[in-house]
Amino acid sequence: MMKLWIAPAGLHVEPAQGRDAGELARIHAQGFYRGWPREEFSGFLGEPDTPVYIACDARRRIAGFALIRQAADEAELLTIAVDPKWRGKHVGRALLRAALDDLRMSPARRMFLEVDEQNAAAIRLYSGQGFTRIGARKGYYPRPDGSAATALVMARDLG
Ligand SMILES: CC(C)(COP(=O)(O)OP(=O)(O)OC[C@H]1O[C@@H](n2cnc3c(N)ncnc32)[C@H](O)[C@@H]1OP(=O)(O)O)[C@@H](O)C(=O)NCCC(=O)NCCS
Numbered sequence: 664m665m666k667l668w669i670a671p672a673g674l675h676v677e678p679a680q681g682r683d684a685g686e687l688a689r690i691h692a693q694g695f696y697r698g699w700p701r702e703e704f705s706g707f708l709g710e711p712d713t714p715v716y717i718a719c720d721a722r723r724r725i726a727g728f729a730l731i732r733q734a735a736d737e738a739e740l741l742t743i744a745v746d747p748k749w750r751g752k753h754v755g756r757a758l759l760r761a762a763l764d765d766l767r768m769s770p771a772r773r774m775f776l777e778v779d780e781q782n783a784a785a786i787r788l789y790s791g792q793g794f795t796r797i798g799a800r801k802g803y804y805p806r807p808d809g810s811a812a813t814a815l816v817m818a819r820d821l822g
Contacts, residue, residue: 668764670718670757672749674726679715681708686725687715694744696807713741716761718754729758731766738771738821743785755788763792767822774821777814779804786815793819 668676679687684704692698707713707730717728727745731738740762745754766774776794778785794817803814 666765668757668761670761671753672726674718674720674754674757676716676718676757676761679708679717679728681705683715683717683725683728684708687717687728687730690725690728690746691742691744693747695742697805699742707741714762714765716758716765718745718749718758727754727758729762731762733766733769733771736770736772738766738769738774740774740776743788750784755784756791759788759792763821771821773818775816775818777803777816780813780815786817789817795819 666678670676684701687704688699688701691704704715708715712733713730714733715728715730718726720726725746726749727743729743730741732741740759743755743758745758763774774794776789777800778789780786780799796815797818798816800814800816802811804812806812
């Protein structure tokens, strides 16, 4: 049975497929200082412990994606990115909600993530879905100028 979640702006969320790796790498590179190569995404796709969700239109043009890692009773949001031209339309929220909904079927009881303390959009997205700050890691994210940003660690219980 095909999994599918309704998203705003005529989009929907569904599981990513192996052929999406190049598109995921492209969108990721637009969202982060250090992109991940396509091969990295190919490795995650198709593995049951690293589900990837895409938000796309009826022609499967991808607006954003979320990548989760599951281990025993914990889940981690490894990355989430929305194409710049699709941001601010609640696509990120739809992706996160779909992942949280799907995780209800898994053994995971708690979900974690790390976020740059200066990333207001992402922090707002996560807070809105029930994540709270549980700690911080100093010097975690490299910046183009050679400095490093502090990461907040956030978590929430699942279902
Ligand atoms: C973070 C990101 C995934 C959010 O995706 P998005 O689809 O634009 O987010 P949404 O439209 O679903 O918005 C979610 C919430 O964040 C808020 N928000 C969105 N952009 C914002 C901004 N630039 N500043 C402040 N708040 C913002 C929205 O208002 C919304 O909150 P609300 O429901 O209370 O109104 C997207 O900005 C992105 O791809 N950024 C680059 C990659 C990145 O930083 N990923 C997260 C790394 S941990």
